[in-house]
Amino acid sequence: MAPPGPAGAHPNSAEPLSRRIFRKFLLMLCSLLTSLYVFYCLVERGQTLSGPIVGLSGGGEEAGDPDRGVLAGGPRELAVWPAATHRKRLLQLQQRRRRRQQQQRRPAAPRDDSDQTVWEEETPGLVVGPGGSGAGSSVAEAPPGTLALLLDEGSKQLPQAIIIGVKKGGTRALLEFLRVHPDVRAVGAEPHFFDRSYDKGLAWYRELMPRTLDGQITMEKTPSYFVTREAPARISAMSKDTKLIVVVRDPVTRAISDYTQTLSKRPDIPSFESLTFRNRSAGLIDTSWSAIQIGIYAKHLEHWLRHFPLGQMLFVSGERLIRDPAGELGRVQDFLGLKRIITDKHFYFNKTKGFPCLKKAEGSSKPHCLGKTKGRTHPDIDPGVVQRLRDFYRPFNLKFYQMTGQDFGWDG
Numbered sequence: 387m388a389p390p391g392p393a394g395a396h397p398n399s400a401e402p403l404s405r406r407i408f409r410k411f412l413l414m415l416c417s418l419l420t421s422l423y424v425f426y427c428l429v430e431r432g433q434t435l436s437g438p439i440v441g442l443s444g445g446g447e448e449a450g451d452p453d454r455g456v457l458a459g460g461p462r463e464l465a466v467w468p469a470a471t472h473r474k475r476l477l478q479l480q481q482r483r484r485r486r487q488q489q490q491r492r493p494a495a496p497r498d499d500s501d502q503t504v505w506e507e508e509t510p511g512l513v514v515g516p517g518g519s520g521a522g523s524s525v526a527e528a529p530p531g532t533l534a535l536l537l538d539e540g541s542k543q544l545p546q547a548i549i550i551g552v553k554k555g556g557t558r559a560l561l562e563f564l565r566v567h568p569d570v571r572a573v574g575a576e577p578h579f580f581d582r583s584y585d586k587g588l589a590w591y592r593e594l595m596p597r598t599l600d601g602q603i604t605m606e607k608t609p610s611y612f613v614t615r616e617a618p619a620r621i622s623a624m625s626k627d628t629k630l631i632v633v634v635r636d637p638v639t640r641a642i643s644d645y646t647q648t649l650s651k652r653p654d655i656p657s658f659e660s661l662t663f664r665n666r667s668a669g670l671i672d673t674s675w676s677a678i679q680i681g682i683y684a685k686h687l688e689h690w691l692r693h694f695p696l697g698q699m700l701f702v703s704g705e706r707l708i709r710d711p712a713g714e715l716g717r718v719q720d721f722l723g724l725k726r727i728i729t730d731k732h733f734y735f736n737k738t739k740g741f742p743c744l745k746k747a748e749g750s751s752k753p754h755c756l757g758k759t760k761g762r763t764h765p766d767i768d769p770g771v772v773q774r775l776r777d778f779y780r781p782f783n784l785k786f787y788q789m790t791g792q793d794f795g796w797d798g
């Protein structure tokens with residue numbers, strides 16, 4: 387018979403000491419293994435959802451940007467939007483790579499009839515200081531393997547949509563605003579392929595394009611296409627499905643804007659009034675002057691409609707693009723089959739500039755207005771000459787309204 391134990395002692399207290407120690411050891415081992423497993427799972431989850439992204443972004447500009455549904459809050463949002471976040475980061479990396487390529491390709495002697503000279507100044511984040519933008523500094527922190535993998539993603543495509551005009555219509559503003567959309571990738575400079583460089587071939591043209599991922603649209607803008615006779619047939623030969631966007635503006639203001647640009651580069655040119663007329667006393671307009679000729683929209687449109695159905699063209703009002711950029715961007719996103727991501731939350735009116743600006747430009751967290759060559763002060767033009775031009779354009783404008791089914795309101 388075993389000796390009685392102390393009062394209240396456990397019935398198993400008779401168990402040998404070594405066995406009790408072994409049981410305790412087993413228990414501790416189990417808890418240790420469980421903790422290790424839980425810890426491992428947490429680390430795994432963290433890496434899948436945010437590891438490379440957080441590592442690359444170093445904090446990320448997306449935080450608190452509910453518009454894109456990316457990184458709006460904590461782990462729950464990460465769990466919901468990992469693909470979108472990854473994609474956004476890819477975009478930033480690709481953008482940096484594109485900037486490097488564009489800087490290498492910078493045109494040696496820009497022509498004076500386009501905004502090629504200023505696109506760089508107007509392309510947000512191109513000049514990256516020592517600290518770099520959010521995207522810039524993040525690239526430097528990326529593990530080399532990850533970076534190489536990310537930079538190799540996507541491929542260059544011919545554009546599926548082109549802003550074909552019109553010069554001084556507001557084409558740069560439209561492109562810069564559209565680039566905010568995560569599914570739009572656009573070349574910054576004007577390629578001038580279908581008017582000046584067609585002989586270089588489509589492979590050359592494609593090489594100018596940024597890389598895109600599945601579902602992203604490649605775009606470019608060259609406003610002179612709208613008035614280039616060969617452009618409709620050439621674009622149609624590239625793809626009959628190309629979507630065409632035309633930003634139009636009151637042709638009289640457009641002509642003055644065009645003249646103002648030329649004047650800024652060649653201050654010694656004759657006055658607007660004298661260039662307008664072939665014979666001033668007879669009131670005969672000089673339609674061979676490009677500043678006047680470009681504004682006869684109905685005539686140019688006729689050429690396009692021989693190659694493209696009207697439904698494949700979108701006419702954006704340059705005036706509304708200034709008054710209500712989000713409204714016009716809504717129409718453009720619908721036309722391109724894009725989710726309406728760019729909304730009024732993306733814009734603010736900059737009183738100093740006198741134009742709407744972006745709260746955050748593509749790949750940047752800073753506000754961005756277009757450069758000083760956009761929104762120039764126009765010279766005062768003789769009101770009689772302005773009236774004569776209004777009379778000249780009226781029938782063409784009415785024809786253009788009929789053709790497009792849109793009244794742009796330039797004639798009262």
Ligand SMILES: Nc1ncnc2c1ncn2[C@@H]1O[C@H](COP(=O)(O)OS(=O)(=O)O)[C@@H](OP(=O)(O)O)[C@H]1O
Binds near residue numbers: 559
């Ligand atoms: N948000 C914003 N900021 C600045 N400027 C704006 C904006 N939206 C439209 N615009 C108008 O765009 C006009 C220039 O048109 P483009 O970009 O098509 O010019 S260009 O053909 O590419 O040279 C430019 O013409 P000017 O005012 O004559 O300089 C502007 O009126």
